[in-house]
Amino acid sequence: MPQRTTLRNIAIIAHVDHGKTTLVDKMLRQTGSFTAHEEVTDRVMDSGDLEREKGITILAKNTAVQWNGLTINIIDTPGHADFGGEVERGLAMVDAVILLVDAAEGPLPQTRFVLRKTLEKRLPVVLVINKVDRPDARVKDVVAEVENLFLDLDADEHQIDFPILYASARQGWASTDPTATEGDLTPLFQTIADYVPAPDYEEGHGLQALVCNLDASPYLGRLALCRVVNGTLERGQRVAWCRIDGSVEHAKITELFITEALERVPAQSAGPGDIVAVAGFEDITIGETLADPDNPEPLEPLHVDEPSLSMTIGINTSPLAGTEGKLLTARMVKDRLDKELVGNVALRVLPTDRPDAWEVQGRGELQLAVLIETMRREGFELTVGKPQVVTRIIDGKVHEPMEHVTIDAPEDFVGPINTLLATRKGTMLDLVNHGTGWVRMEWRIPARGLVGIRTEFMTETRGAGIMHSTSDGYAPWFGDIRLRQKGTLVADRRGDTTANALLDLEQRGTLFVGPGVEVYEGMIVGENARSDEMNVNPTKEKKLTNMRASGSDNTERIAPPTVFSLEQALEFIADDEAVEVTPKSVRLRKVVLDVAQRHRLNKKASSSN
Numbered sequence: 001m002p003q004r005t006t007l008r009n010i011a012i013i014a015h016v017d018h019g020k021t022t023l024v025d026k027m028l029r030q031t032g033s034f035t036a037h038e039e040v041t042d043r044v045m046d047s048g049d050l051e052r053e054k055g056i057t058i059l060a061k062n063t064a065v066q067w068n069g070l071t072i073n074i075i076d077t078p079g080h081a082d083f084g085g086e087v088e089r090g091l092a093m094v095d096a097v098i099l100l101v102d103a104a105e106g107p108l109p110q111t112r113f114v115l116r117k118t119l120e121k122r123l124p125v126v127l128v129i130n131k132v133d134r135p136d137a138r139v140k141d142v143v144a145e146v147e148n149l150f151l152d153l154d155a156d157e158h159q160i161d162f163p164i165l166y167a168s169a170r171q172g173w174a175s176t177d178p179t180a181t182e183g184d185l186t187p188l189f190q191t192i193a194d195y196v197p198a199p200d201y202e203e204g205h206g207l208q209a210l211v212c213n214l215d216a217s218p219y220l221g222r223l224a225l226c227r228v229v230n231g232t233l234e235r236g237q238r239v240a241w242c243r244i245d246g247s248v249e250h251a252k253i254t255e256l257f258i259t260e261a262l263e264r265v266p267a268q269s270a271g272p273g274d275i276v277a278v279a280g281f282e283d284i285t286i287g288e289t290l291a292d293p294d295n296p297e298p299l300e301p302l303h304v305d306e307p308s309l310s311m312t313i314g315i316n317t318s319p320l321a322g323t324e325g326k327l328l329t330a331r332m333v334k335d336r337l338d339k340e341l342v343g344n345v346a347l348r349v350l351p352t353d354r355p356d357a358w359e360v361q362g363r364g365e366l367q368l369a370v371l372i373e374t375m376r377r378e379g380f381e382l383t384v385g386k387p388q389v390v391t392r393i394i395d396g397k398v399h400e401p402m403e404h405v406t407i408d409a410p411e412d413f414v415g416p417i418n419t420l421l422a423t424r425k426g427t428m429l430d431l432v433n434h435g436t437g438w439v440r441m442e443w444r445i446p447a448r449g450l451v452g453i454r455t456e457f458m459t460e461t462r463g464a465g466i467m468h469s470t471s472d473g474y475a476p477w478f479g480d481i482r483l484r485q486k487g488t489l490v491a492d493r494r495g496d497t498t499a500n501a502l503l504d505l506e507q508r509g510t511l512f513v514g515p516g517v518e519v520y521e522g523m524i525v526g527e528n529a530r531s532d533e534m535n536v537n538p539t540k541e542k543k544l545t546n547m548r549a550s551g552s553d554n555t556e557r558i559a560p561p562t563v564f565s566l567e568q569a570l571e572f573i574a575d576d577e578a579v580e581v582t583p584k585s586v587r588l589r590k591v592v593l594d595v596a597q598r599h600r601l602n603k604k605a606s607s608s609n
């Protein structure tokens with residue numbers, strides 16, 4: 001087959017935080033991809049607001065560098081398990097991957113996930129052991145662990161024969177020598193040039209370009225990011241647009257862009273192997289093919305793993321609705337969710353029995369929390385229900401999604417960790433004592449059992465433990481899992497909280513609000529130290545006794561309230577509770593706000609049991 005010999009397409013894949021974006025940064029710098037006057041921040045590819053705040057990559061992005069007469073397209077992928085769908089799409093654009101593994105942490109669950117996807121696609125791998133500058137690096141062991149992982153995942157002989165580089169992405173060098181401590185990235189570029197296959201194509205074949213990702217431009221509307229597989233794509237050309245539903249439409253490519261470093265630049269045409277952005281297709285979506293109008297042959301559409309977690313997202317129905325945001329109606333919420341669906345194949349939106357709420361399914365809590373966080377920044381007010389797992393019927397029985405959990409912790413904590421995971425129906429698969437005082441444990445546990453576990457895990461291991469998880473198939477429903485041991489303190493009326501009332505309530509548990517905060521009936525204002533729900537009045541005025549009539553208030557004496565982030569709030573709530581999200585606030589509430597109505601419902605539920 002003929003090849004585009006001056007082109008290489010690679011994706012960088014790894015577990016979260018193993019240094020992908022840092023490596024791409026240095027590849028850009030060392031190929032002179034930034035002009036002298038361009039001011040560039042660290043990890044420039046993490047360009048989204050939330051990406052910079054959280055220090056993680058959320059969306060896969062592509063860039064291109066020039067090295068020694070080669071154009072190298074690089075896809076930086078996210079390492080967090082919730083964004084695995086992004087990785088799968090990235091793999092559809094490339095001919096090989098760089099697998100990055102932290103020299104101290106070794107392969108972790110997401111390393112396994114991304115490597116499995118790579119091996120399934122039969123892509124060759126370049127292994128980069130990164131962060132060899134770490135004082136706790138265990139280079140030799142980690143290489144052996146990666147080799148075992150390849151065997152474990154049934155890699156074929158060709159794939160197992162991978163080149164290995166040792167690198168410090170942060171310091172900007174890579175070497176084939178495991179003892180190196182400095183240099184530059186030339187050995188990495190050379191390995192890419194030698195080992196990564198140039199894109200090949202069928203001579204004389206008509207156009208075939210696969211839509212692997214989407215983007216939007218304020219001027220041009222939707223952009224489709226495609227990999228050209230065969231033929232040429234030209235600006236102004238009319239093409240066949242093979243849709244997911246099997247239909248074929250005809251449309252004109254109004255704009256065509258290629259990537260140079262961080263810029264999209266207009267181009268006249270693109271050939272096999274090129275990664276391009278095209279405009280002209282209003283509702284094009286991922287997995288569709290642009291093809292030869294005379295002989296349209298669609299490519300295999302992308303497969304993405306099924307969603308495993310869902311939440312209801314609806315309009316804000318609290319008494320405070322409309323006071324903090326500007327996007328409030330059911331129509332606006334639905335339109336926004338529909339817009340998200342187009343660019344996010346790992347997401348699904350289903351109707352509920354209410355006209356103003358929808359069930360949104362995704363791959364994990366963080367993925368859904370990122371969507372909600374993005375929406376609140378755009379000005380939405382929302383009510384979000386407790387995350388639920390998406391079950392499946394297999395052989396007539398209800399099955400639930402499972403997770404594979406890897407834990408690194410000091411050995412002293414093995415006992416408490418066992419208790420924590422076992423009460424959530426986890427099964428330990430393996431325990432390795434590294435002989436350094438640290439152990440690594442592998443568990444399989446219902447995804448349900450992980451909801452809200454992080455806070456408790458941190459407490460149990462005094463902040464020393466590290467826990468990671470990836471999805472691991474389905475298993476028959478495990479029955480009830482009791483997640484939250486404690487109850488709640490719920491406001492019984494609307495008003496502003498007073499220091500006096502909060503001082504009293506502090507005796508009952510942990511408070512979520514400080515003094516002078518507007519609350520409403522049914523709003524959760526604290527965690528009850530006991531396991532039941534308690535209706536309280538946090539707005540009580542101070543009794544004017546002789547002793548304390550002087551007007552001095554008690555504000556300083558109240559402990560600062562526990563303030564939840566959006567993710568923590570979602571983890572905390574129970575089935576009959578919800579989170580109210582506005583651009584300014586995250587409040588916890590009962591689904592049914594009215595005390596009397598809640599009382600009736602509880603009675604009914606307990607009598608029907």
Ligand SMILES: Nc1nc2c(ncn2[C@@H]2O[C@H](COP(=O)(O)OP(=O)(O)OP(=O)(O)O)[C@@H](O)[C@H]2O)c(=O)[nH]1
Binds near residue numbers: 016
């Ligand atoms: N010591 C050391 N730290 C590094 C090295 N490379 C990256 N880091 C650090 O590791 C952290 C994570 O780096 P990122 O480049 O954001 O990792 P990532 O793989 O892109 O993370 P995700 O995209 O969220 O999966 C940052 O604090 C980096 O500074 C390295 O070679 N040595």
Ligand SMILES: [Mg+2]
Binds near residue numbers: 046056057077
């Ligand atoms: Mg990154």
